Amino acid sequence: MDLVLLSTIAIILIALAFDYTNGFHDAANAIATSVSTRALTPRAALAMAAVMNLAGAFMGHGVAKTVGSGIIDAPKGNQGLVIVAAALFGAITWNLITWYFGLPSSSTHALIGGLVGAALAASQTVKWDGVWDKVVIPMIVSPILGFGIAYLLMVAILWIFRKxxxxxxxxxxxxxxxLSAAAMAFGHGLQDAQKTMGIIVMALVVGGYHTGDDVPAWVTVSAAMAISAGTYAGGWRIMRTLGRKVIELDPPRGFAAESTAAGVLYVAGIAYQAPVSTTHTITSSILGVGATKRLSAVRWGVAGNIVTAWLLTIPAAAIVAAVSYWILHAIVL
Structure with missing residues (x-):
């Protein structure tokens, strides 16, 4: 078995490991509000989220194509495989760090940061137009939409049910x-499982075992199963942060936040094929519904820590990926 084939298989396994960490890191995105309001028990919520993640992963491949071919140009052969591996190490490392500290950072942006950092370290082309259009603009717009729409929806709910x-x-x-938690979990599968699919397709193309950006069926199934298993494993540290530390949620606010976030994810993933952060979207939606209570009801110090983690995610993952590339390059190439 030659080195390229071994490396390709290893990267696919690493990508599925990232997908698994994505699942347990972002499990809180789908179910924190439902658990905190006691709409669902933790295990029932996780089981539901795992099933809906699995279903959502089969709804198209637009986001996968953006990640697989719209961010960087990776050369074929061992160097390209080292770039992909380094990008995954950067993303996984940042996921584990933020999970440990209970910060709901973005697995999406960790992966994008990893790709950019590894490509720059290897002196390869970064498609900055794609990064700007598909990552930076959605990164700014989706939390603003999440906050604003959730706020307005909650105001409407308060007015309609006031008597x-x-x-x-x-x-x-x-x-x-x-229902709203299921919709959120479905959106998470639609968005985040596709990102791993894109990375696996990139590895296959770089290794010379695939052409184009179409996603093989076995890649879809593997990524769907991995993120579903990770979701069921749960991410209790981050769940506590989203469900209780930002604001004490009640069922109407939980419903408004989840419904808003799910809607933003669907539009971004299906209409624009943009890899939007589920973490940013649900967190900003929670802040939006919380602001209708009173501004002081939101624990802005905790929110500030979350935003700091958001801002650090892409550069931090990029730095880890760059260092990983240099190490792997010295060992493999």
Whole structure:
């Protein structure tokens, strides 16, 4: 078995490991609000999220094509494989660091940062237009939309149900949260599983075992299963941060936040094929519904720590990926 084939297989396994960490790192995105409002028990929520992640992963490949061919140009052969491996090491490392500290950072931007850092370290082409159009602009716009739409939706809910029995309203929205949490988990599968598919396709193309940016069926199934398994493993540290530390949520606010975030993910993934961060979207939506309560109800210090992690994600993952590339280059090439 030659070195290129061995390297390609190893990178596919590393990519699936990243997908798994993505699942347990971002499990909180889909279910933190439902668990914190007691709409669902933790294990029931995780099981539901795992199933919906699996289903969402099969809904198109637009985001996968953006990640696989729209961010960098990786040369064929061992050097290209080293670049892809280094990018994955950068993303996985940042995922584990932020998971340890309970910070809901973006696995999406960790992966993009890893790709850019590894490519720059290897003196390869970065498609800056693609990075700007598909990553930077959505990174700015999606949290703004999440905050604004969630705020307006929550204001509408408060006005529509202002004369209803509060206990009945709470009970009704607790039931509705089962649907909104499922929609959020479906959107997470639609977005995040596709990013791993794109990386695996890139590795196959670089290794000389695939042409074009179409995603083989076995890649879709593998990525879907890996992220689903990771989601079921759970990400309790981040779940506590999103569900309780930013703001104490009630069922109506949980429903509004999840519904808003799911809608943003669907539009970005299907209409624009943009790899939007599920973490940024749900966090900003939670802040939006929290602001309708009163500004002081939001723990802005915690929110500030989250935003700091957001800003550090791409450069931090890029630095780790660059160092990983230099190490791997010295060993392999």
């Amino acid at each position: 209803r029995n509060p206990h009945k309203v709470t009970r009704g929205f607790r039931m509705a949260q089962t």
